[in-house]
Amino acid sequence: MRVFVAGGSGVLGQVLVPLLVERGHEVTATTTGAAKLDLLRGLGAEAVVMDGLDASSVRAAVAAARPDVVVHQMTALGVTHAGTNMRAARYFRNTKRLRTEGTDHLLAAADAAGVSHVVAQSNAGGNGPAEGGWRTPEREPLDLESSTAPREAAESIRHTEAAVLAAGGAALRYGWFYGPGASEDQARLLRERKFPMIGGGTGVWSWIHLEDAARATLLAVESRARGVYNIVDDEPAPVGEWLPYLAECVGAKPPMRIPAWLARMLAGDVAVSMMTRGQGSNNAKAKAELGWELVHPSWRQGFKDALA
Template identity: 35%
Template sequence: MTTIQKNQSILLAGASGVLGRHVARALTDAGHKVTGLGRGRDNGVRADLLDRDALLRAVDGYHFDTVIHAATALRKPPMRHRDMHPTNALRTDGTAHLVEAAQATGARRFVSESMVFGYGYGDHGDHWITEDDPFAPHGSSPELEAHIAAMRTKEHLTFAAPGLEGIALRFGLFYGPGGTDALLSLLRRRQLPLPGDHGRVLPWVELTDAARAMVAAVERGRPGQAYNVADRTPMGFRAHVLCVAEEFGLPKPMTVPRWLMRPMGYAHTVMSTTLRVSSAKAERELAWAPAYPDCRAGLTALRAAVG
């Protein structure tokens, strides 16, 4: 297990996002000084990751020990493939620009938010995927290749950046404080028809658990390594939504045929995927473990927190 200094100065891209807010809080609680990077007024460094020249001007004169890329363009669950295009741009051009900014500020470490879908969409069967499995295989359609290529590029840029210790965290699907709100809203309005899971499962991770993993990667991650970060109980998408409905006393989603979801191409692809990932490497090397081993436990805690 690698340990580097505490009390770091950290630049956090995406600090105002759903994950970023939790990461900022967890890093601060761990004794680090966090500066947010983004377009909003609440950020200490205001810049757009897609504007290289403006970003480099914005960080001029700053020094950071670590730079974290947790920026996303998603403000609601993506339904169509085009909904992912802005985030794909942040994964490619945005990462390249942020790497330059990290080098310009003298950073030593660069930590990227990655995703388990980089292992490929589709049916992976009963196999528990580890970091030794191939990452970012060619997509089975032009749309899927665009998404996977963006994840492939983000990790390549993370690991290949000269002078930076690159680390990638491959997160499961997020839920929890700030992340489950969209589902609650749709359930209350009865606007979330879903097909059955039929044995399909996906990896999930509660947001505060994800944030703790980010802190662990900043402090103890091995350079050049990727880590899966998910709880220990894969769950189908519909099963997860049913847990949300039951925990919050909301109507269950209507069951619809899977073909009815095809016009919403990205959502249809995700709900048709079977994916199990092992987080044993993160637990072993980062001394991280999920406080919530399954979605039921995390949703119960969320319900208790909101009253």
């Protein structure tokens, strides 16, 4: 198949592109600037500069690639900063636009080019208490009222999911990424004592190694999956359990503890909510319907492997 990966130079795209190539697919991957064109070519893709917020740029790139499948991996987010940037609206601004305007541009271009299937990045990190988190199957649409993600971020995710589902595609709700390219900042923040435990660390997170996320995406592409899938590992865990373990794995001191009231003043409600109220996610649907098998079923061994 001819596969068009929008946002192929991102941390997940850099794992997904060579996997697609290895499986015999012809891949066109995009980046926002010329600096990463050689990187994408080195991964085996036809590399293209594309501005996801420019409808004409998207239309031209998709039309030239003539893909069978479009994979939407466009964001402007870095790796997880454990809520340290959650208070700044600018942290989400461009990603919000890519998940709304960018999604619309990409779907319109895909439709014009006769593309039969779309797979898009969504996010499982905002599952909230009212949703039941990992105890319940995927729900459509995302529950904005119970989400622990910032409202504007949750709204943009919901837009992506609704638009892709209406087009008959698949939305993949990835857990928190770790692995090469995604763990370095986590390790640095822990070593610099900038990744604190908030409150009792009772929020439950679901993690996913980039390799497993890429394999799930490959399966969604090849099976032409439809609907919403949680792409997370087998072991949702409270912050109070995984955060000290992650610090130990990177050779850092145990994380500092900050009471919720102080963290709310310093980092805002979102950081407190994510660290104290998140519920994690369940991967049963992806396993059953995609035939997905995890190489890193638990963050416990995964953290060690990724940070070795």
